[in-house]
Amino acid sequence: MKTPSILRLSTTTLALCGMFLLAPHGNAAEKDTLDAADVKFVKHAAAAGMAEVKVAELGVKKAENADVKAFATMIAADHTKVNEELKALATTKGIELSDVIDPKHADTFQKLEKLSGKEFDKEFLDTLVSSHKKGVSNFEDAAKDAKNADVKAFAEKTLPALKAHLDKAKELAAK
Incomplete structure (x- = not known):
């Protein structure tokens, strides 16, 4: 027994x-662990992407030029989609992303919010050129140097759209 x-x-x-x-x-x-540089890239890309959407939504409301307004609509849609992909990636990697726009991006938004007409359109496009130059540079670095294969693949996949946005912003700013 x-x-x-x-x-x-x-x-x-x-x-x-x-x-x-x-x-x-x-x-x-x-959940894989990421090295510090990959985590920094993901967090920075998320903060910048969230700011791009907010600025683009402002452009949709305030742009005077129809081409600028259409571009703002495209930026808002494209960055919203990419932001969702990035959130999913961050979740699988155990990275918590902030829902709060960082002060630097908030300042830019507030500056644009005070403008109107052609002055708004010019500053809006200048802002997008500047932010997309930084974004392209950061994504090129991540596509080349990221240690995590998923982070690298995300950067490589997103880079062509960022370059296209930069080219379009430059084109519209030159008109």
Whole structure:
């Protein structure tokens, strides 16, 4: 009578030990850890992307020129989509992203908010040229140097659209 109880207890103990030994390996597969540079890129790209959407939405409301307004609409849509992809990537990598626009981007938004007409259109396009130059540079660096394959792939996939946005912003600013 005692033997089956001891056997059951031993089997249960071994099963639990096996679960505890395997548990850390299962979590490691779900979330990779990123090096500091990759985390910095993801957080910076998320903050910049969120700011791009806010600025673009302002452009949709305030732009005087129809081409600038259409460009703002495209920027808002494209960056919203990319932001969602980046949030998903960050979640799989265990990176928490802020929902608050950083002060530098907030200052830019507030400056644009006070403008109207052609003055708004000019500053809006100058802002997009500047932000997209920085973005292209950051994404080129990540596409080349990111240690994590998923981060690298995200940067490579997004880079052509950022370059196209930069070219269009420059074209509209030159008119």
